[in-house]
Amino acid sequence: MRNDFKQWxxxxxxxxxxxxxxxxIPESWEMKRLKWLFxxxxxxxPKSNVDKYWDGDIIWVTPDDLGNLINHxxxxxxxxxxxxxxxxxxxxLVSKGSLILSTRAPIGHLAIAGVNLCTxxxxxxxxxxxxxxxxxxxxxxxxxxxxxKSWGQGSTFQELSKEDLSSINLLDISLTEQEKIAQFLDIxxxxxxxxxxxxxxxxxxxxxxxxxxxxxxxTKGLNPDVPxxxxxxxxxxxIPESWxxxxxxxxxxxxxxxxxxxxELNQEQVLLCNYVDVYYNDYINNTLNFMxxxxxxxxxxRFELKKGDVLLTKDSETWDDIAIPACVETDLDxxxxxxxxxxxxxxxxxxxxxxxxxxxxxxxxxxQFWVAANGVTRFGLSKSSITNALFPIxxxxxxxxxxxxxxxxxxxxxxxxxxTRTSIEYLKEYRTALxxxxxxxxxxxxxxxx
Numbered sequence: 359m360r361n362d363f364k365q366w367x368x369x370x371x372x373x374x375x376x377x378x379x380x381x382x383i384p385e386s387w388e389m390k391r392l393k394w395l396f397x398x399x400x401x402x403x404p405k406s407n408v409d410k411y412w413d414g415d416i417i418w419v420t421p422d423d424l425g426n427l428i429n430h431x432x433x434x435x436x437x438x439x440x441x442x443x444x445x446x447x448x449x450x451l452v453s454k455g456s457l458i459l460s461t462r463a464p465i466g467h468l469a470i471a472g473v474n475l476c477t478x479x480x481x482x483x484x485x486x487x488x489x490x491x492x493x494x495x496x497x498x499x500x501x502x503x504x505x506x507k508s509w510g511q512g513s514t515f516q517e518l519s520k521e522d523l524s525s526i527n528l529l530d531i532s533l534t535e536q537e538k539i540a541q542f543l544d545i546x547x548x549x550x551x552x553x554x555x556x557x558x559x560x561x562x563x564x565x566x567x568x569x570x571x572x573x574x575x576x577t578k579g580l581n582p583d584v585p586x587x588x589x590x591x592x593x594x595x596x597i598p599e600s601w602x603x604x605x606x607x608x609x610x611x612x613x614x615x616x617x618x619x620x621x622e623l624n625q626e627q628v629l630l631c632n633y634v635d636v637y638y639n640d641y642i643n644n645t646l647n648f649m650x651x652x653x654x655x656x657x658x659x660r661f662e663l664k665k666g667d668v669l670l671t672k673d674s675e676t677w678d679d680i681a682i683p684a685c686v687e688t689d690l691d692x693x694x695x696x697x698x699x700x701x702x703x704x705x706x707x708x709x710x711x712x713x714x715x716x717x718x719x720x721x722x723x724x725x726q727f728w729v730a731a732n733g734v735t736r737f738g739l740s741k742s743s744i745t746n747a748l749f750p751i752x753x754x755x756x757x758x759x760x761x762x763x764x765x766x767x768x769x770x771x772x773x774x775x776x777x778t779r780t781s782i783e784y785l786k787e788y789r790t791a792l793x794x795x796x797x798x799x800x801x802x803x804x805x806x807x808x
Contacts, residue, residue, distance in 0.1 A: 368801060392484070392526045393524035399456075400479065401450075403478045408443075408446070411440055414438050414440030414444075423469075427469055453485065454474055456483050456484060457483070459484060461517060462516065463480055463516075464507075465506050498797040501794045546792060553785060572764055576760060577594060577723075579598045603748055604748070606747045610705060613701045627650065629690075631694065632699070635684070658692075663693045665686060665688050667695070668686070668703075668704065669701060671700075686711075700739070712761035
């Protein structure tokens, strides 16, 4: 048992459950197969091409609905079916308080029915055969995901069958004890969730501060007393008097990569810096695990990464993931800029690459790209929208000073963000461990609630 839980007492005596995920359990507790505690109800789907079956009032649950929940109670879904749709297929309404479990694609999403509802074939409903506390079994099943997944079968996708689900062992304890454990966990997990929310809010504030520091530095400079002039760009406003405004095409060579991971005959083996590498890293260097690919000699010549190159995400499913930049820190032999990225090579006598990298991250400058992005379900930037983007350009030595200043300032903020994220991960692990300890009897919380 974790030392984290020493503030709570243990049960007087324990026995071995002989079930790995349950471990030692209180001597008075019993185990029963799921089928003795719950009736398992399958779901089904009306024909998708029959309009009269859809957009009704009957809640119809899919695994995606379960996966998108932000708490344990499910009261509505993305799609609903009509009475005709309900009668046309093999789905069954189950009552409020039933447990809803996804049993394919993926296995283990879970919710408590907040209303009467039915499901598709990717879910199964667990209806109590006798009295039971929904929240207790929700918590118990939430820590059994690995166990549930281990029973999954199938080559195309893993599915947990009704027969296998019915055979899984659960703990059978008194209703009073179920209620006390559930009440205890509601109180304790709410405390943890509140702390996590505060830390997530702190990260958001730090990220906003980071963006504000970058935006001010690349549009106003580092000297608050420098003379200013009108940039004549409405969204940019005043800039330092010695600065100029240029289209990116005047300051850099810009190309859109057409190199992907497909293997073609008569091509050379290369490594590929792809979208994910740019999305998650400010700086690209040889510590990254690049993807293997092939490319023509022309592609190698055009897209091989050199120190000072700036890469830009040009396609995404969400508009705010457009125009995320990364800067190449060193020459990378045989590593090419990959598909869905723009490859920007600043003219070294005009534009300092780290300054450009920071400038693209500035809120006002990045919004140019967001406005220019085309698409409905997927957004993309044209080459012209990148080449014609406007940037405030200081003298070259000032660009370097701004970049060095921002490296220092952002590193401090990034360190604090990373520490906060680490503490959030610890809290999430602690939350899961606390739930496991309580629902399996590793701690005795019966006297912790009234």
